[in-house]
Amino acid sequence: MTDAQETAADVPLRTTGGGPPDDGGSSVAEAPTPLLEPREGIPPVIADEDSLAEVIAAFAAGSGPVAVDAERASGYRYGQRAYLVQLRRAGAGTALIDPVACPDLSGLGEALSGVEWVLHAATQDLPCLREIGMVPSRLFDTELAGRLAGFPRVGLGAMVEGVLGFTLEKGHSAVDWSTRPLPEPWLRYAALDVELLVDLRDALEKELDRQGKLEWALEEFDAIASAPPAEPRKDPWRRTSGMHKVRRRRQLAVVRELWEARDRIAQRRDVSPGKVLSDAAIVEAALSLPANVHALAALNGFGHRMGRRQLEQWQAAVDRARALPEAQLPQPGQPVTGPPPPRAWADKDPAAAARLSAARAAVSALAETLNMPQENLITPDTVRRVCWEPPAVVSAESVGAALAGFGARAWQVEQVTPVLVAALSA
Secondary structure, three states: OOOOOOOOHHHOOOOOOOOOOOOOOOOOOOEEOOOOOOOOOOOOOOOHHHHHHHHHHHHOEEEEEEEEEEOOOOOOOOOEEEEEEEEEOOOOOOEEOOOOOOOOOOOHHHHHOOOOOEEEHHHHHHHHHHHHHOOOEEEEEEHHHHHOOOOOOHHHHHHHHHHHHHEEEOOOOOOOOOOOOHHHHHHHHHHHHHHHHHHHHHHHHHHHHHHHHHHHHHHHHHHHHHHOOOOOOOOHHHHOOOOOHOOOHHHHHHHHHHHHHHHHHHHHOOOOHHHHHHHHHHHHHHOOOOOHHHHHOOOOOOOOOOOOOHHHHHHHHHHHHHHOOHHOOOOOOOOOOOOOOOHHHHHOOOOHHHHHHHHHHHHHHHHHOOOOOHHOOOOOOHHHHHHHHOOOOHHHHHHHHHHHHOOOOOOHHHHHHHHHHHHHOO
């Protein structure tokens, strides 16, 4: 075994990547070791049912947590489906699975039911894993663990370097993972992404326990694992980049028509919507309201490279928006649930604005004391809601109940309630 193949069991927690300071003050200043090859080499890509059955049996017979990762083709393909799934477990080694050739991995998910899954930034990968039948009942999120432990940089590469003392090559993170066959350097990169994930989990568990935050982290992980799938976004066209420039209702209708036309084309062609038509071009057309194809072709994003047929389909979308009766035009902004934007509080309710100012300062100070980001201590939206409509009688019980009602976990309620009570009372 080479130096680059040692595991975290042999390596103390390091601070080369800027991790939390030691209580003792000194830190290890060793140069990180490049991690160049998976311990058992690059495994073959699983792309048939017989090989998948062997992997399922091997991972079911393995021991301890299972490291899980998925690669998508964001920016290249439509949607967020998985194009490669990587797993590693003691006793089973590493597996690379092609979910295009093996689109139903529910058997693997069932074999790992009850096993702790270790993911980095779990909420990014869970939706695409759910699509192919893989849903964890227990998980450990190494990115979230790093946030709670106070690490300033929580990307996988930074965490592996800062905690375990190894560097990962991250040059292939944004490639087109729908490419077939996948090049060997990409497969090496993918295998290395799960190589030390369980080792990182073990080291972070010890660090969280040392800081008295392990139970908090476990509550957070349980909340992620038990969360239902996200509801489809209402009016997704409103998230078009540059929408702040679009103010008139007729212009909003152009954005909607162009966005929906682009989405249909992108889905049919299985390409990223941005490769069909850029957000900037959509906004440009909305602001200009071109009367014909000639006027549309003069706009940025609809230049000489675009064929007549393409220009006509975009102009047809603009024409549909231009022809809509006033009653069918979209309203500016989205229906607001909950408090108004904080910038409006001073005019609408000065007392609420004062409560929010005091609460924000108190939460910020507490987060600094606990050495974690404010948004992980309590969501800003929760603080706003409690400050906008505080309990009729401010007490630890009433404020704690309000926080829990807005989805705060028990550890968050325990930590935040005293400072919010003081802020609301003041």
